Amino acid sequence: MRAGFARPPRTAAPMVRWWWFGPSVRRDELxxxxxxxxxxxxxGAEVSYxxxxxxxxxxxxxxxxxxxxxxxxxxxxxxxxxxDLTLGSGWSFGGPHTTPELAARKLRWERRxxxxxxxxxxxxxxxxxxxxxxxxxxxxxxxxxxxxxQPVPVVDGVLEVPDGTGTRVVLLATAQHTGQNVKRAAVxxxxxxxxxxxxxATDAHLRAVADxxxxxxxxxxxxxxxxxxxxxxxxxxxxxxxxxxxRRCGYPLLPVLHALAADGPDSARVRAxxxxxxxxxxxxxxxxxxQRWASARGVPFRLQGYGTPxxxxxxxxxxxxxxxxGWGWKTVTQTRWASSAGHLYDRPxxxxxVWTWVHSPSFRATPLDLQGEAHDHLLNGxxxxxxxxxxxxPPDAPGLGWFFYAAGAIDDRNxxxxxxxxxxxxxTRLCWLLRQGDPVADVAVYVPDEDLxxxxxxxxxxxxxxxxxxxxxxxxGVPAAVRESGLDYDLVDDDALAVVAPDRYRVVVxxxxxxxxxxxxxxxxxxxxxxxxxLRLGSSVDVPGAVDVVAEDLAQALLAAVAPDLALAPDSPxxxxxxxxxxxxxxxxxxxxxxxDRTAEVTPRAERSWWAVWDARTGDVRRTGPAAEPLxxxxxxxxxxxxxxxxxxxxxxxxPAPPGGAARVQPLADGxxxxxxxxxxxxxxxxxxxxxxxxxxxxxxxxxxxTAFELDGLGPGAVVxxxxxxxxxxxxxxxxVHVGMVGPSYRAAARPPxxxxxxxxxxxxDCGLVWAPPYRVDVTAAVRAGQNRLxxxxxxxxxxxxxxxxxxxxxxxxxxxxHGRRFRMQQLDRALDTVRSGLLAxxxxxxxxx
Numbered sequence: 001m002r003a004g005f006a007r008p009p010r011t012a013a014p015m016v017r018w019w020w021f022g023p024s025v026r027r028d029e030l031x032x033x034x035x036x037x038x039x040x041x042x043x044g045a046e047v048s049y050x051x052x053x054x055x056x057x058x059x060x061x062x063x064x065x066x067x068x069x070x071x072x073x074x075x076x077x078x079x080x081x082x083x084d085l086t087l088g089s090g091w092s093f094g095g096p097h098t099t100p101e102l103a104a105r106k107l108r109w110e111r112r113x114x115x116x117x118x119x120x121x122x123x124x125x126x127x128x129x130x131x132x133x134x135x136x137x138x139x140x141x142x143x144x145x146x147x148x149x150q151p152v153p154v155v156d157g158v159l160e161v162p163d164g165t166g167t168r169v170v171l172l173a174t175a176q177h178t179g180q181n182v183k184r185a186a187v188x189x190x191x192x193x194x195x196x197x198x199x200x201a202t203d204a205h206l207r208a209v210a211d212x213x214x215x216x217x218x219x220x221x222x223x224x225x226x227x228x229x230x231x232x233x234x235x236x237x238x239x240x241x242x243x244x245x246x247r248r249c250g251y252p253l254l255p256v257l258h259a260l261a262a263d264g265p266d267s268a269r270v271r272a273x274x275x276x277x278x279x280x281x282x283x284x285x286x287x288x289x290x291q292r293w294a295s296a297r298g299v300p301f302r303l304q305g306y307g308t309p310x311x312x313x314x315x316x317x318x319x320x321x322x323x324x325x326g327w328g329w330k331t332v333t334q335t336r337w338a339s340s341a342g343h344l345y346d347r348p349x350x351x352x353x354v355w356t357w358v359h360s361p362s363f364r365a366t367p368l369d370l371q372g373e374a375h376d377h378l379l380n381g382x383x384x385x386x387x388x389x390x391x392x393x394p395p396d397a398p399g400l401g402w403f404f405y406a407a408g409a410i411d412d413r414n415x416x417x418x419x420x421x422x423x424x425x426x427x428t429r430l431c432w433l434l435r436q437g438d439p440v441a442d443v444a445v446y447v448p449d450e451d452l453x454x455x456x457x458x459x460x461x462x463x464x465x466x467x468x469x470x471x472x473x474x475x476x477g478v479p480a481a482v483r484e485s486g487l488d489y490d491l492v493d494d495d496a497l498a499v500v501a502p503d504r505y506r507v508v509v510x511x512x513x514x515x516x517x518x519x520x521x522x523x524x525x526x527x528x529x530x531x532x533x534x535l536r537l538g539s540s541v542d543v544p545g546a547v548d549v550v551a552e553d554l555a556q557a558l559l560a561a562v563a564p565d566l567a568l569a570p571d572s573p574x575x576x577x578x579x580x581x582x583x584x585x586x587x588x589x590x591x592x593x594x595x596x597d598r599t600a601e602v603t604p605r606a607e608r609s610w611w612a613v614w615d616a617r618t619g620d621v622r623r624t625g626p627a628a629e630p631l632x633x634x635x636x637x638x639x640x641x642x643x644x645x646x647x648x649x650x651x652x653x654x655x656p657a658p659p660g661g662a663a664r665v666q667p668l669a670d671g672x673x674x675x676x677x678x679x680x681x682x683x684x685x686x687x688x689x690x691x692x693x694x695x696x697x698x699x700x701x702x703x704x705x706x707t708a709f710e711l712d713g714l715g716p717g718a719v720v721x722x723x724x725x726x727x728x729x730x731x732x733x734x735x736x737v738h739v740g741m742v743g744p745s746y747r748a749a750a751r752p753p754x755x756x757x758x759x760x761x762x763x764x765x766d767c768g769l770v771w772a773p774p775y776r777v778d779v780t781a782a783v784r785a786g787q788n789r790l791x792x793x794x795x796x797x798x799x800x801x802x803x804x805x806x807x808x809x810x811x812x813x814x815x816x817x818x819h820g821r822r823f824r825m826q827q828l829d830r831a832l833d834t835v836r837s838g839l840l841a842x843x844x845x846x847x848x849x850x
Contacts, residue, residue, distance in 0.1 A: 001433075001436060001582075001585065001587075001644075002614075002621075002651070004432060004433075004436075005429050005432065005433055005614060005619055005642070006429075006619035006620075007619070008428045008429050008431075008432035008433075009432065010043050010080055010081075010428070011043060011082070012043065012383070012384070012428050012429075012431040012432035012435065013041055013042055013043030013044075013424055013427070013428040013431070014041075014042055014043060014354075014374075014384075014385040014386070014387050014424055014427050014428070014431070015042060015043050015044045015045060015046055015082060015084070015384075015385070015386045015387065016037060016042055016044075016045050016046070016386070016387040016388075016389050016390040016410060017045075017046050017048050017353070017386060017387065017388050017389030017390065018033075018045040018046060018047050018048065018389065018390045018392060019048050019050050019389055019390065019391045019392055019404050020047060020048070020049050020050070020186075020392050021050060021051065021052055021053040021054070021391070021392065021402055022049075022051075022052040022053065022054065022056040022058075022186060022187060023049045023056070023058065023059075023060060023065050023068070023186050023187075024052060024053075024054055024055065024056050024057065024058070024394075025068050025072075025392055026394060026395070027068065027071055028395070029392065029393075029394060029395050030068070030071065030072045030075065030392070031075055032395070033390065033392060033411070034072065034075050034076055034079055034081060035079065036411070036412045037079075037081060037390065038079040038080065038081055039421070040412070040417070040420040040421050040424060041420065041421045041423075041424030041425055041428065042081070042387075042424060043081065043082055043428070044076065044081040044082025044083055044084065044223060045072075045076065045081065045082075045083060045084070045390065046084035046085075046086065046226055046386060047069065047072070047083070047084070047085055047086060048086045048228075048389070049086065049089045049090075049186040049189065050089065050090055050184045050185075050186055050404070050823075051090070051184045051185060051186065051815065051819070051822035051823050052186065052187050052815055052818070052819050052822075053402045053811055053812075053815050054394070054402075054811075054814075054815070055818075056186075056187040059186070059187045059188030060089055060186045060187065060188035060189045061188060061208075061209065061212050061213075062188065065188075066212065066213075066215075066216035067216070069085075069213070069216055069217055070216050070217055073217045073221040073222070074221065076221075077221050082223035083217070083221055083222055083223060084222065084223045084224045084225070084226055084302070085213050085214075085217060085222060085225050085226065086225075086226045086227075086228065087205075087206075087209060087210045087213065087225050087226065087227060087290070088182070088189070088205065088209050088210075088227075089182060089184075089185050089186040089188075089189030090182045090183045090184035090185045090186065090189065091182070091183055091184070091228045091229065091231055092180075092182070092183075092193045092194075092196070092228075092230060092231050092232050093182075093193065093194055093196075093205050093209075093227070094181070094182045094191050094192050094193035094194045094205070095182055095185070095188075095189045095190065095191040095205070095208065095209065096188075096189075096190060096191040097191065097204055097205065097207075097208035097209070098191050098192045098193070098194045098201065098204070098205070099204075100128065100129050100177065100192075101200075101239075102192075102194055102195055102198060102200060102201035102204055103129075103177050103178075103192035103193065103194065103195060103201075104177065104178045104180060104192065104193045104194060104195050104196070104232050104235040105129075105175050105176065105177055105178060105195060105235065105237040105238060105239070106175075106176060106177075106178045106234040106235055106236050106237055106458075107133075107173050107174070107175060107176075107236055107237045107260070107459065108173075108174045108175075108176050109171065109172070109173055109174075109261045109459055110171075110172040110174065111142060111169055111170070111171055111172075112169070112170045112172070113141055113142045113167060113168070113169055113170075114137075114161065114167075114168050114169070114170055115166075115167060115168070116163070116164050116165050116166060116168075117163055117164070118160075118161060118162055118163045119159075119161035119170075120158050120159070120160060120161070121158065121159040121161065122157060122158055122159075123154055123157050123158065123159055127176060127177070129176060129177045130174055130175070130176045131174065131175045131176075132154065132159070132172060132173070132174050133173050133174065133175045133237075133242075133254065133257070134151070134172075134173045134254045134255075134257040134258070135151070135152040135154065135159055135170065135171065135172050135173070136149035136150060136151055136152060136170070136171040136257075136258045137149065137150055137152050137161055137162070137164070137168055137169070137170050137171070138150065138168060138169055138171070138262075139164070139165075139166060139167075139168055140167065140168065140169050141167045141169065142169060145169070145262060145263070146168070146169055146262070147264070148264070149171060149258040149262065149264070151254075151255055152170065171258055171261065171262060173257050173258075173260075173261070175237045175239070177192065178193065178232070178233060178234055178235055179192075180192070180193045180232065180233050180235075181193065183231070183822075184405075184822055184823055185822060187819065193232055193235075195235070195238050196230070196232055196235065196282050196285070196286040196309050197235075197238035197240075197241070197278060197281035197282055197285055197286070197309065198238055198239075198240070198281075198285055199284070199285040199289055201285075202285055202286050202289045202290065203289065206289070206290065206293050210225070210290075210293065213225075214297050214299070219297055219298035219299040220298075222299045223300075224299060224300040224301065224302040224320070224321055225290075225294050225297075225299050225300075225301055225302065226302045226303075226323075227290065227301075227302070227303050227304065228304055229304040229306060229307050229325065229334070230304070230305065230306060230307030230308055230309055230311060231307050231308065232307075232308050232309060233308065234308070234458050234464065235308055235309060235464070236274075236278065236457065236458065236459075236464055238281065240281075241253065241277065241278075241281075242254055244277055244280075244281060245273065245274065245277050248273075248276075248277055248280065249273040249277065253270075253274070256270050257270075259271060260274060260457060260459050260460075261459040261460065263460075267454075268454035268455075269454070271453060271454050271455070271456070271457060271460075272450055272453035272454040272515075273453075274453075274457075275310055275452075275453040275456060275457065275464075275466075276449075276450075276453050278309055278310055278464075279309070279310055279311065279312055279315065279466075281309075282309035282310070282311060282315065283311075283315050283318055286309070287303065287305070287311075287315060287318040287319060288318045291318050291319060291320065294320070300320035300321050301319050301320045301321065302319065302320065302321035302322075302323055302351065303316065303319035303321070303322065303323060304323045304324065304325060304334070304338070304353065305319060305322065305337075305338070305341075306324070306334045306337050306338075306465070306466075306467040307465050307467070308463070308464040308465050309464070310453075310456070310464050310465065310466040311466060311467075312447070312449055312466055312493050312495065313337055313340055313341050313344070313447060313491050313492070313493045313496060314341065314344070314345075314493050314494075314495035314496045315341075316338065316341030316342070316345065316347075317341065317344075317345045317495070320347070321347065321349060321350075321351060322338040322339070322341045322342045322347055322350050322351070323338055323350070323351040323352060323353065323386070324336070324337055324338030324339060324350075324351075324352045324353070324377075324380070324382065325352055325353035325354075325356060325388075326352075326356075327354075327373050327376040327377060327380075327746050328376065328380075329376050329379035329380050329483065329576050329593065330476065330479050330480040330483045330484070330576075331471070331476045331479055331480070332445075332467075332470065332471040332474050332476070332478075332479055332491070333380060334467055335352045335377055335380040335381075335382060336380050336381065336479070336491060337467050337491065338350060338351075338352065338382070339352075339380055339381030339382050339490075340381070340490040340491040340492070341496075342381070343381065343439050343441065343490050344490060344492065344496045344499065344500060345496075345499070348435060349383060349384050349435065350381065350382045350383055350384065351382060351383075351384035351385065351386050352377045352380070352382040352384070352385060352386065353386050353388050354370075354373055354374055354377050354385045354386065354387055354388065355370060355373060355374075355387050355388050355389075355407070355408040355410060355746075356388040356407055356408075357406060357407060357408070357745045357746070358370065358373055358407075358408040358745065358746050358747070359408065359745060359746065359747045360406065360407075360408075360745040360826055360827070361406075361802070361825075361826040361827055361828055361830060361831055362403050362404065362406075362407065362408065362409040362802065362826065363400065363403070363409050363413070363414065363797055363798035363799055363801070363802045363831070364797055364799045364802075364831065364835065365408040365409075365410070365414075365797070366416065366748070366752075366756040366757075366771070366797060367416055367419040367420070367423050367756065367757060367771035367772065368638060368748045368750065368752065368756070368771060368772045369408075369746060369747055369748050370387075370408070370410070370423060371423055371426070371427075371638055371748075371771075371772055372593065372638040372746070372748040373746040374427050375430075375591040375593065375638065375640050376591075376593060376746075378430055378431070378434060378578060378589060378591070378640075379576040379577070379578055379589070379591055379593070381439060381488075381578060382434075383431045383432075383434035383435045384431055385427060385431060387408070387410045388407050388408065388410075389404065389407055389408075389410060390409075390410055390411045391403040391404050391409055391411065393411075393413075397807075398807040399801075399805040399806065399807035399808060400413060400798060400801055400802060400805050400807075400808065401413065402811075403808075405812075405823040405824060405825050405826060406826045409798075413798055414797060414798055415700055415701045415702060415757075415795040415796055415797065415798060416756050416757040416771065416795045416796065416797060417795075418757065418759065418769060418795065419757045419769060419771040422617070422769065422771075423771070425619075426616045426617050426640075429616055429619060430589060430616055430640060430642075433580070433587060433589070433642060434578065434580060434589065436580055436582060436587065437580040437581050437582035437585070437587065438580065438581050438582075439488075439578075439579070439580060439581075440488065440565060440579035440580065440581050440586075441487075441488040441489050441490045441505065442487050442488065442489075442505060442506045442507060442562050442565060443482050443487050443488070443489035443490075443505060443506070443507045443508075443509060443558065443562075444489065444490055444491075444492045444500075444504075444505040444507070444508045444509070445474060445478055445479070445482070445489050445490070445491050445492070445508075445509045445511065446491075446492055446493070446508060446509065446510050446511065446513060447470045447474070447491050447492065447493040448470075448473060448510070448511070448512070448513040448514075448515070448516070449466070449493050449494055450494070450515045450516060450517065451473070451512070451513060451514055451515055452466060452469045452470060452473060454515070455469075456469045470491075473511060473512055474511045474512075475511070475551075477551050477554070478509060478511055478537065478551075478554065481551075481554040481555040481558065482509075482558060483576060484555060484571070484573055485555045485558045485559055485564060486564025486565055486566050486567050486568060486577075487507075487558060487562065487564060487565055488565065488577075488578065488579065489509075490505070492505075492508075494516070494517050494519070494520050497519065497520055497523045498519070500523075502523055502526035502527045502529070502530050502532070503527075503530040503531070503532065505527070505532060506532055506533065506561060506562040507532065507533045507534075507535060507558060507561045507562055508524065508527050508532060508533070508534045508535070509535045509537055509554075510524075510534065510535065510536050510537060510539035510541055510543075510546075511537045511538065511539065512537065512538040512539060513536075513539040513540070513541050514539070514540050514541065515541075516541050521541070521542075521543070524541070524543045524546075525543065525544060527543075528543065528544055528545040528546070533547060533557075533561035533562075534546040534547070535547050535548075535549050535554070535557055535558070535561070536548045536549065537549055537550075537551065537554060538550075538551075547561075563605050564603075564605060565577075565579055565604070565605050565606075566579065566588060566590075566602065566603070566604050566605065567602070567603040567604075567605075568600040568601070568602060568603075569600060569601045569603070570600065572598045572600045573594075574592055574593050574594030574596070574598055575590060575591070575592055575593070575598050575600060575635065576590070576591050576593055577589060577590045577591070579606075581606070584646065584647065584648075585608070585644055585645060585646045586604065586606035586608060586644075586645040587642065587643070587644055587645075588604065588642070588643040588644075588645075589616075589640060589641075589642055590602070590633065590635065590640065590641050590642075590643060591635075591638075591639070591640040592635035592636065592637060592638060592639050592640075593638070594637060594638075594749070595637045595638075595727060595728075595729045595730070595748065595749040595750035596637060596729060596750075597634060597635070597636060597637065598634070598635050599632065599633070599634040599635075600632070600633060601630055601631065601632050602631045602632070602633050602643065603631075604643070604645055606645050607627075608627060608645035608646055608647055609626065609627050609646070609647045609648075609649075610624065610625070610626055610627060610645070610646050610647070610648070610649050610650055611624065611625055611626075611627060611629075611631055611643060611644065611645050611646075611650075612624040612625075612643075612644045612646070612650040613631075613633065613641055613642070613643055613644075614641065614642040614643075614644060615641065615642075615655065616639075616640045616641060616642060618655075620653070620654040620655045621650070621651065621652070621653045621654045621655065622641070622653055622655050623653055624649075624650045624651075624652065624653055627645070631643075636727075636772070636773035636774050637727050637748075637750045637772075637773045638748055638750065638772060638773065639772070639773065658719055658848055659717065659718070659719055659848040659849055659850045660848075660850075661848060661849060663721075663846040663847060663848045664846070664847040664848075664849075665844050665845070665846055665847075666709070666711075666844060666845040666847065667842055667843075667844045668707060668709055668790065668842065668843045668844060668845065669686065669842045670707070671707045671708060672684050672685070672686055672688075672705055672706070672707045672839075673705070673706050673707070674688065674703050674704065674705050674706075674839075675703065675704050675706075676696070676699060676701070676702075676703045677701060677702075677703075681706065684705070686839055686841070686842045686843075687838070687839065687840045687841055687842070688705075688838045688839050688840070689755075689836060689837070689838050689840060690703070690755075690796065690800075690837040690838045691800075691832065691835060691836065691837060697800060697803075697832070698800035698801060698803055698804040699796070699800055699837070700796060700797065700798040700799070700800045700801035700802075701795065701796070702793055702794060702795040702796075703793070703794055703838070704791055704792070704793045704794075705791070705792045705793075705794065705839050706789070706790065706791050706792075707790050708787055708788065708789055708790065709787070709788055709790060709845070710786065710787055710788075711783055711784070711785060711786065711788055711845070711847075712785060712786070714783070714785055714847070715849050715850070716850075717849070717850035718780070718847060718848065718849050718850070719778065719780050719847070719848045720778070720779050720780045720783050720845060720846070720847050721776050721777065721778050721779065721780075721845070721846045721847075721848075722760055722762075722767070722776065722777045722779050722790070722843055722844075722845060722846075723774075723775070723776045723843060723844050723845070723846050724753050724754050724758060724770065724775040724776070724777075724792070724839075724841060724843050725753025725754070725775055725840070725841030725842070725843070726753060726773070726774075726775070726841075727750040727751060727752050727753065727773045727775070728750065728751045729749060729750065729751070730749050730750065730751045730834075731751075750773070751836070752773075752775065752840070753775050753840050753841035754770070754775060754792075754794055754838075754839060754840060754841075755794070755796050755835075755836045755837040755838055755840055756771065756795065756796050756797055756837070757769065757770070757771045757794070757795045757796075758770050758771075758775070758792050758793065758794050758795075758839075759792070759793040759795075760777040760779065760790075760791070760792055760793075761782075761790075761791040761792075761793070762779045762782035762783055762788055762789065762790055762791075763782050763783070763784065763788055763789050764789070765781070765782035767779045767781070767782050776846075779845075792839060792843070794837070794838060794839055796835075796837035796838070797835065797837070799831050799832055799835045800831075800832065800835070800837070802828065802831040803828075803831035803832045805828075808825065808828065809825075809828075812824075812825050
């Protein structure tokens with residue numbers, strides 16, 4: 001394990017989503033970009049075919065496009081890169097092959113207030129494909145809803161409302177197409193989104209899109225085929241639903257269909273049965289069919305299984321590779337939805353889409369942002385990162401070139417790109433390590449699917465997104481209490497309990513649960529019988545021995561039931577961990593998720609004889625010691641380290657301990673000069689902020705700062721470190737989400753002393769590159785007694801170039817004129833908000849003598 005951590009395989013390296021706009025690509029550029037990915041330490045690319053940004057010679061699935069795809073796959077294989085394919089353009093799946101019979105549908109509800117007397121209303125479809133599926137009448141008004149409903153027949157195309165007394169309400173349920181077309185579609189991919197509840201619709205898509213892709217790129221060249229997040233808006237109907245509902249639930253749907261939109265005695269039961277049937281149809285007719293198709297073609301199926309249709313945690317059991325997205329290690333994220341499924345169903349590799357919207361708009365993300373968000377995903381239990389993403393851009397595109405409308409642009413147009421290999425090496429180590437052994441989680445947080453099925457739905461003001469509904473029901477307080485108590489958790493649902501032993505978790509939390517199936521009630525009884533603790537958090541489910549607890553006391557109740565897996569003293573809410581257990585070791589990833597240093601005495605529950613601290617950035621062993629020796633760790637902002645516990649004495653540290661005693665500090669405040677690009681040196685005073693200098697506001701690139709310093713009295717064994725300064729908490733926004741920016745944008749809440757990456761050279765010797773705290777470089781091997789020459793090369797982001805780019809607006813407008821509106825660029829006018837480039841503090845030398 002030590003050797004694997006020091007030099008992990010490329011199979012654990014982060015991948016990138018590779019956007020092909022149009023699709024319009026050039027093979028020389030495909031070759032160049034794949035080579036750049038490999039050199040930067042990425043593990044592969046997932047190709048995603050999206051909207052055009054220029055003329056398209058080879059539309060999606062044309063012979064020219066498929067030949068380009070095969071070329072890219074073969075070149076990726078030659079470079080040792082994984083190559084994944086998305087099974088459709090944009091999202092959700094669909095296209096010109098999706099006929100009206102196969103398109104996504106929804107129920108539209110209409111209420112009409114009428115008076116007494118009979119009424120005959122011709123049933124006329126307002127739009128092609130509309131079909132009245134049920135009608136009801138009840139005594140009451142639009143202000144005072146009826147308490148009971150009677151079906152209204154349709155005879156020879158006429159709605160026959162019977163005679164009655166007083167004011168009444170007619171309730172109409174019409175099945176209609178959602179009207180949703182494929183979002184961000186490539187040329188040739190335009191068309192309706194398919195019906196994910198229909199096997200015929202899925203099969204048509206596989207024949208029209210998936211088969212041609214894999215005929216062009218065989219499984220031997222592929223890592224996986226991929227389906228992005230489910231975003232089929234409002235889709236709660238399929239023509240076969242009445243038949244399927246009756247077969248599964250034991251009673252007809254149409255006579256009680258009113259219960260989906262109007263409250264009544266049976267509404268909860270009907271709604272629960274309706275949404276459960278939708279889940280089953282999605283699983284059987286979409287997920288399972290694609291997985292079987294992929295298996296027959298010899299390639300794994302990777303799925304982001306959340307959204308609409310209402311996928312459950314356990315719906316992932318029909319995919320080979322679960323994937324999530326979303327950062328926030330103390331909330332119920334989509335990442336946790338996927339990682340829980342991976343743990344429950346023994347999927348060793350669990351991926352997550354990272355850097356979506358990172359520090360938006362595009363080209364503002366820094367390596368520190370990428371590092372901080374990536375650690376957050378790892379704390380959620382994933383061990384494969386898929387960066388969002390890499391825009392494929394023609395080499396002759398003007399300005400910054402082509403980039404996606406909303407996402408981080410993670411490619412070599414970023415001036416800080418020299419930091420990417422080091423960052424990828426660190427993340428590869430951590431992802432590889434988190435694939436070893438088994439995940440450790442003491443707490444199961446129950447997802448009350450039956451309650452959610454009974455209350456969700458667009459007809460009653462909710463959503464069809466089960467993850468969203470579950471997050472609202474569970475709340476952020478539950479996962480926060482678990483994590484801040486030094487514990488970890490999985491989400492569990494009813495289907496998962498069929499494969500989960502009752503003694504797997506020491507604590508089960510029931511959040512606001514009122515109804516569970518009989519099998520779940522029995523499983524909960526066995527949890528208590530096995531010595532586990534069931535905590536009812538606003539739950540009325542009867543479980544023998546269960547403990548009722550209020551939200552404010554949840555952390556205390558957890559710790560009364562189970563000792564912390566990893567205790568941190570004093571309490572350090574920014575410090576998170578994830579634990580993997582092996583027969584001969586316990587491994588903890590610890591990460592500081594905040595913008596300030598954190599120091600804590602770390603006490604693991606796992607009983608081993610020795611501990612060792614491994615450096616995620618270098619792969620080195622920092623420290624070792626016996627278990628009886630207290631372990632105090634200080635983590636820099638957004639830093640991650642690895643704690644390894646073993647029974648055998650570990651090898652000695654590979655990083656020598658620094659000399660003891662106080663450091664001699666030598667400020668380097670004078671004599672600085674700076675040169676931008678190939679220009680001449682100019683005198684400069686530090687701190688030096690480019691955005692405040694005439695003509696430098698939009699500079700995107702590098703500048704070299706130079707000075708000289710005298711170093712006297714340097715004895716043998718002395719260590720000399722150049723300290724560029726400390727990170728500070730941002731005063732413009734102390735939270736990772738930047739207020740006013742589009743999307744759930746992650747941003748590290750630390751203001752660095754260098755904007756954004758610094759390469760240090762002393763006397764012509766490269767000493768190191770820094771992009772994250774601590775901004776310190778050991779220059780011992782390069783300094784000498786007497787005069788020394790120091791160069792600090794600073795590279796910033798491309799935000800300035802983005803702000804000055806006069807081409808992206810006309811490019812987007814031309815695309816819209818040629819192909820219609822398929823996207824809208826994010827808030828490019830905010831490109832320079834809070835950007836700070838340059839050498840932003842006075843460096844100092846820190847000299848320690850033996």
